[in-house]
Amino acid sequence: MSESTAAWVREAIRVLEADANRSADTHLHVFPLPSEWGIDLYLKDESVHPTGSLKHRLARSLFLYGLVNGRIGPDTVLIEASSGSTAVSEAYFARMLGLEFVTVVPRKTSQEKIDLIEFYGGRCHFVDAAPAMYSEAERLAAECGGHYLDQFTFAERATDWRGNNNIAESVFTQLRSERHPVPSWIVVGAGTGGTSATFGRYVRYRRHHTKIAVVDPENSAFFGAWETGALDYATGMPSRIEGIGRPRVEPSFVPEIIDEMFQVPDAGSLAAIRFLRERTGHWAGGSTGTNLYGAFTLISRMLAEGKQGSVVTLLCDGGERYAKTYYDDAWVAEQGHDLAPHRAAMERFLETGRFPS
Template sequence: MTTASDLPVVDETDIDRYDPEYRAWLREAVRKVQADGNRSADTHLLTIPLPPEWGIDLYLKDESTHPTGSLKHRLARSLFLYALCNGWLRPGRPVIEASSGSTAVSEAYFAKLIGVPFIAVMARSTVQSKIDLIEFHGGRCHLVDNPCEVYEVAARLAEEQGGHYMDQFTYAERATDWRGNNNIAESIFRQLDQERYPEPAWIVATAGTGGTSATIARYVHYTMRNTGICVADPENSAFLAGWRDADRNASSDNGSRIEGIGRQRVEPSFIPGSVDRMMRVPDAASVATIHLLERLLGRKCGASTGTGVWAAFRVIAEMLAQGRHGSVVTLLCDPGERYLDKYYSDTWLADQGIDPDPYSARLEHFLLTGDLGC
């Protein structure tokens, strides 16, 4: 007869951390973030007028119409859902982010939505209008002189304050559902469905975290399309060198002057193998392009939009030279009103040694002839 003393000793430790109050808060927080996505109508796909005889259509995905005014609203929503569902966010504890501005604006919005504090660690050179928007949404800003310090400072603040470092540069590529779920790529292809060239020859993106280009590229490959993925990179960014040389340790000594894109290191969310082409765009070309867009669209755009559109024009010039027809898509990342004291200021441009006039002349020549002079 077996007695209790004959049974093997087994560790039956049972640790129950189920917290009804926290789970109720979590369900409500997720509901609020998902409801924001339901309320926000999909962003528009604008056309940039080109000579009809070219047989090429250029589209601009207008991400400035999101509630927080930029492409980063999608990313912030995904990051918050990812962090909430992983159990990383807790009531009353702060969310900290390293940001160049627009992501912090959007994350401040979502932090306020679910009722947690928010701190943005960003370069002191960030335009005041973005700082004002972060504070408008209830966040506060921690400014650093060296943009390369934002990662370390954000992580330290999170540890000191018992909060969560959101770390967009690591998690951007994995927080977004790239297979669908109304991500930006699925939206683009759905909106192109009735156009004369529904499968674009190229989609041109720009990279800050690398998450957007990764999402678009993965979706293109997953849905078995022929669309090429081009990433336009500004001056002083490490992405192009890292992609060209297959070197994830590539770096740049200076920070990008085009806010929101270009980094001094190759960020973890940048997926080089998903990208077909990279193109360096001079900062002066980006600025010249946003002034042209103001004339063509009747609205101001941020300089990161100019970076992408200049690269799209180069792609179109090549297609014309090759006798190809088709469509090209790029992104309107955020509104130019945030940068009136920067990219729309003659004084700032002169201080930076940026002269857009030669590129403006090339743009005028391109619209007349299809030749960008590259």
């Protein structure tokens, strides 16, 4: 590496760190549960990041990982395969560093996400089927001599799970003054596997008794892999809940650190985000609904077992990105989803403490 390139890398790292310092920590919201339950439910609101989602953390980590490993320089073309939110955040950081950014996305990606990627200066390269993203991203990177950021491989290794203000450390710091400062459960979805790996490693490193639950949407391969132990498990079908679920098991998925997995019906995820908005005013994307469905399941189990404590999950991104899909009744009907039974189950849950397993 030449001295001019080394100087550019040092400045790029400073710029990324400065952006992190400017961004206040994300909020930890309380979801209202009956006080007599003795259980607290929190949502870590990742939608308040500059690019509006949990993936802002991942994108920064991937950029830092590429910089310190000598894979990103002043003229590097950056390539990614993404269903949307990661690419939005990566386009933001690429523009910050003055780098060209191209992402391979499924053609069915929401127009709102495509608009955001292009707003930050990124370019979208479309494929008809989600599984084709990987090979097409590799081809583009090889063709232009660029760097394939590859969130699905590097998510679990790019994040410092020991601390460094990662999301796990942030949650535990924010809970210090709560009545149950060490949560019984942390509930997250799996898109790359990086978030569950970060939380799972952190709680073991800090010797907490917290358990990790991962929720998976329909069509996704992660649940089948965890249940069977087959890491080559694949469904070949795309998830309808953007940001989580994959047609194959990604390299960043670490099943050994997961204590429980649930497969959540897609209609349940969509009913949950509408329920969240009505009960709290927070407008979230579909993956947050998947998380909330899993949290309700675990809280119901805790009540049946006579346990008290806290449960933490994530508000992954804002609902404005899905105004024409998940929040559109006509779109929901076209997909064949019936939200009414799930909505009724959530109402009963808050009345009785019982939720379908």
